[in-house]
Amino acid sequence: MSHRAQKDSDQARANPLGQALTWLPRLLEPVMRFAQRVLGTRRMPWLFLTPNLLIFGTFTFLPIVINFYYAFTGGVKLFPSERPFTGMENMVTLFDCRDYFNPSTCRKDIFWQAVFNTAKFAVLQVGLMVVFSVITALVLNKKIIGRGFWRGVFFYPVLLSPVVVALIWKWILQSQGVLNGLLIGVGASPTEWLTSANWMFFWVILVSIWAHMGFYTLIVLAGLQAIPKDLYDAAQMDSASPWRVLRRITLPLLMPNLLVVIVLALIRAVQIFDEVFVLTGGGPGTATTFLVQFIYQTGFASEIHLYGLAAAASLVLAGALLVLTLLQLKITRGGEIRNSDAEGGAGHA
Amino acid sequence: MFHITTKRLSQLAIAIAACSSLATWSATEIRVMCYQDGNECDVTKDLAKRFEAQNADVSVIVDTVPYKAITEQLPVQLGAGEGPDIARVTDLGGLSRFYLDITPYVKDPKYWEANFGKALAWLRTTPGDKGIYGLQSQLTITGPFVNKTLFDQAKIAMPGPKATWDDWVSATRSVAKATQTPFAMAWDRTGHRFAGPAISYGAKIFDARGNLVIDDGYKMISKKFVDWNKDGTMPKEVWGGTGGSSYRDAFEEFKNGRIVLYLSGSWQIKRMDSQIGKSFDWVVVPNPCGPAACTGIPGGAAFVALKRTKSPKEVGRFLDFMAQETVYSEMIAKTENLPAHAGVAAKGVAYNVDAATKAAMNTFVGEVGKLSPIAYQIQGYKLNRALFLNTVTRVSQAIVGEMSTDDAMNRLVKDIDEAVKATAK
Numbered sequence: 048m049s050h051r052a053q054k055d056s057d058q059a060r061a062n063p064l065g066q067a068l069t070w071l072p073r074l075l076e077p078v079m080r081f082a083q084r085v086l087g088t089r090r091m092p093w094l095f096l097t098p099n100l101l102i103f104g105t106f107t108f109l110p111i112v113i114n115f116y117y118a119f120t121g122g123v124k125l126f127p128s129e130r131p132f133t134g135m136e137n138m139v140t141l142f143d144c145r146d147y148f149n150p151s152t153c154r155k156d157i158f159w160q161a162v163f164n165t166a167k168f169a170v171l172q173v174g175l176m177v178v179f180s181v182i183t184a185l186v187l188n189k190k191i192i193g194r195g196f197w198r199g200v201f202f203y204p205v206l207l208s209p210v211v212v213a214l215i216w217k218w219i220l221q222s223q224g225v226l227n228g229l230l231i232g233v234g235a236s237p238t239e240w241l242t243s244a245n246w247m248f249f250w251v252i253l254v255s256i257w258a259h260m261g262f263y264t265l266i267v268l269a270g271l272q273a274i275p276k277d278l279y280d281a282a283q284m285d286s287a288s289p290w291r292v293l294r295r296i297t298l299p300l301l302m303p304n305l306l307v308v309i310v311l312a313l314i315r316a317v318q319i320f321d322e323v324f325v326l327t328g329g330g331p332g333t334a335t336t337f338l339v340q341f342i343y344q345t346g347f348a349s350e351i352h353l354y355g356l357a358a359a360a361s362l363v364l365a366g367a368l369l370v371l372t373l374l375q376l377k378i379t380r381g382g383e384i385r386n387s388d389a390e391g392g393a394g395h396a
Numbered sequence: 397m398f399h400i401t402t403k404r405l406s407q408l409a410i411a412i413a414a415c416s417s418l419a420t421w422s423a424t425e426i427r428v429m430c431y432q433d434g435n436e437c438d439v440t441k442d443l444a445k446r447f448e449a450q451n452a453d454v455s456v457i458v459d460t461v462p463y464k465a466i467t468e469q470l471p472v473q474l475g476a477g478e479g480p481d482i483a484r485v486t487d488l489g490g491l492s493r494f495y496l497d498i499t500p501y502v503k504d505p506k507y508w509e510a511n512f513g514k515a516l517a518w519l520r521t522t523p524g525d526k527g528i529y530g531l532q533s534q535l536t537i538t539g540p541f542v543n544k545t546l547f548d549q550a551k552i553a554m555p556g557p558k559a560t561w562d563d564w565v566s567a568t569r570s571v572a573k574a575t576q577t578p579f580a581m582a583w584d585r586t587g588h589r590f591a592g593p594a595i596s597y598g599a600k601i602f603d604a605r606g607n608l609v610i611d612d613g614y615k616m617i618s619k620k621f622v623d624w625n626k627d628g629t630m631p632k633e634v635w636g637g638t639g640g641s642s643y644r645d646a647f648e649e650f651k652n653g654r655i656v657l658y659l660s661g662s663w664q665i666k667r668m669d670s671q672i673g674k675s676f677d678w679v680v681v682p683n684p685c686g687p688a689a690c691t692g693i694p695g696g697a698a699f700v701a702l703k704r705t706k707s708p709k710e711v712g713r714f715l716d717f718m719a720q721e722t723v724y725s726e727m728i729a730k731t732e733n734l735p736a737h738a739g740v741a742a743k744g745v746a747y748n749v750d751a752a753t754k755a756a757m758n759t760f761v762g763e764v765g766k767l768s769p770i771a772y773q774i775q776g777y778k779l780n781r782a783l784f785l786n787t788v789t790r791v792s793q794a795i796v797g798e799m800s801t802d803d804a805m806n807r808l809v810k811d812i813d814e815a816v817k818a819t820a821k
Contacts, residue, residue: 121818121821122818122819122821123818123819123821124475125472125475125476126475126476126477131821133821151799151803154810156807157789221633221637222631222633223652239632239633239637241633241636241637241638242632242633242636242637242796244796244797244798327637327638327639328638328639328640328642329638329639329640330636330637330638330639330640330792330796331636331637331638331639331792331796332636332639332792332793332795332796332797332798333639333793333798334639334796334798335639336639336640340639340640344640344641347468347472348468348640348641348642349641349781349785349815350467350468350471350487350490350781350785351779351781351782351785351815351818351819352471352472352475353815353818
């Protein structure tokens with residue numbers, strides 16, 4: 048026995064939990080040997096995968112299957128056996144539009160308004176958040192005074208519950224809120240933020256960026272720290288301007304991280320619900336009603352529960368998310384292949 | 397001798413402890429899902445303790461939940477065959493398919509029929525149904541609260557009992573202007589409150605076949621309401637500040653003296669009494685008139701027995717206890733609500749309130765006789781949410797300028813039609 052193994056064994060003996068952990072594999076060994084004899088070595092991985100498969104199957108796969116079934120049924124009853132099969136009726140209802148670019152011509156105008164709001168939100172929020180994340184990460188990567196504190200400041204909102212985020216901002220934005228109090232204090236006239244569609248869309252984007260930017264900043268920061276310092280030294284020797292360094296060194300080398308950030312943020316943006324629902328309830332009118340809220344309200348909040356229509360809308364959402372996820376897979380795998388090619392190339396060299 | 401006595405005493409103590417723990421262990425537990433506007437669940441908890449003292453085999457657990465849990469989570473739970481044994485609900489007809497008939501478990505069904513007759517009908521699924529499905533814990537009537545202090549400060553006389561909504565708009569605007577109050581009026585964000593003025597303005601709500609209809613009366617009040625929101629008579633934030641059909645009351649605006657008239661209902665009296673206190677004088681005035689009526693909407697909350705319960709006898713016993721005249725009267729007095737019990741209403745309730753609150757309650761009681769038959773019909777209609785909720789969504793869209801009032805009404809007709817069709821499947 049090696050010295051290290053002897054030491055581990057001594058520690059385990061001294062610690063009851065460690066002792067139990069040492070005995071556990073020995074206790075399981077006969078069971079595993081029996082299982083291996085029955086199943087064969089090649090099928091043994093399935094045994095280890097079974098618990099996870101059961102949980103995944105029950106809580107993820109089964110609901111997806113049920114959702115598919117509900118999307119093709121009607122009525123307001125909850126149990127699948129009590130729901131009449133209506134074929135494509137729910138999809139036809141959702142897609143019944145004279146002009147897809149004008150929600151008011153659609154039978155389900157609020158659904159289409161939600162689709163457009165979600166698309167608009169995803170583009171604006173993700174675009175702005177990536178820009179702000181990069182700028183913030185660039186600043187936090189410098190040797191500034193209180194760097195740790197500033198990193199904390201930008202990351203703390205990520206730790207807050209979305210409901211808390213929404214309530215804080217509601218308190219700020221309501222007509223008798225903090226912001227209007229400040230405006231009155233400086234002699235400006237107060238604004239009804241919550242009843243102005245454009246202002247509310249702006250605030251929803253801003254609040255969302257504030258709440259999530261810290262996470263993406265961290266990813267970008269990690270990317271920045273992985274860029275070899277020699278490149279910057281070389282650029283400095285060549286008297287390259289900071290703008291040129293950013294364009295020619297930082298951004299190209301940051302691109303794999305940025306792509307991950309963009310795709311993750313896009314997925315999150317398409318799923319936006321909790322903080323906006325608490326902050327605006329989707330209002331004013333339908334100005335901040337997004338796809339997930341439409342699904343929730345149609346299926347659960349309206350008291351006449353149109354589960355089928357909600358399930359059909361969630362299939363549309365699933366389609367959008369599938370496209371984004373495939374994009375993410377393609378990007379990350381592309382990155383892996385490029386990296387392995389580069390490593391291989393370096394090896395040959 | 398002493399030794400023996402001590403030993404025997406110890407044995408006796410152990411035996412008693414064992415018996416009592418066995419009794420506790422064997423008590424049937426019933427859960428009550430309860431929301432409260434004031435202190436309704438707290439009072440119910442106290443009464444439940446008294447019931448438990450008289451019925452050692454039953455344990456009643458009252459879970460106080462937000463109103464949203466009753467309107468959004470309870471229907472889903474019940475649809476899935478889950479949920480509490482009893483729930484305090486306001487969608488009286490809409491959830492009726494989940495109710496349990498407790499007729500076999502109450503001592504005297506005739507007592508229930510004699511005292512809760514009208515309210516029992518709201519809980520029934522069909523007109524011929526004679527079942528007892530729950531206890532109407534309070535009768536409510538919608539109506540306006542007025543900040544009397546502001547009227548006094550403005551030296552403007554309050555409109556009389558036959559005044560129209562237009563008269564009140566004019567008067568409250570003048571008061572708001574004279575006292576620099578931000579807004580003249582506010583209505584709770586719910587189709588239930590909206591329905592009273594709508595009927596007063598001639599909305600029939602139902603067509604000849606009993607289907608929901610959006611007629612000229614409904615359109616007229618919708619247009620007026622949207623205009624009042626747009627011209628600053630009402631705070632846009634109450635209806636326009638949120639999306640969908642979520643409920644939002646305007647109590648905070650009234651409490652903070654930001655509005656002169658507030659359309660809500662009798663269940664707010666307790667909050668008015670406890671939260672406004674001496675800040676200003678408030679009064680309840682009769683529902684303003686329209687060309688067709690001067691009506692509010694009746695309603696209320698009921699403790700309903702639910703089919704999924706595994707203890708129907710105990711549920712019946714508990715509701716029967718709560719329905720007894722002395723208990724019911726005490727509950728109504730403590731919660732400062734209007735009784736739905738004919739006997740209690742006839743004898744009067746010993747409210748421990750000041751003169752202003754008593755006057756407010758009397759005004760609401762006086763409104764009962766003036767309620768339009770349509771108001772009773774819509775309250776008992778099991779698909780009334782198809783009208784109430786969609787009204788909120790569409791009228792709010794018109795208020796914030798997303799669509800015209802006419803377009804909102806056209807959309808409302810379609811929404812109601814789709815909701816009613818879906819429930820027929």
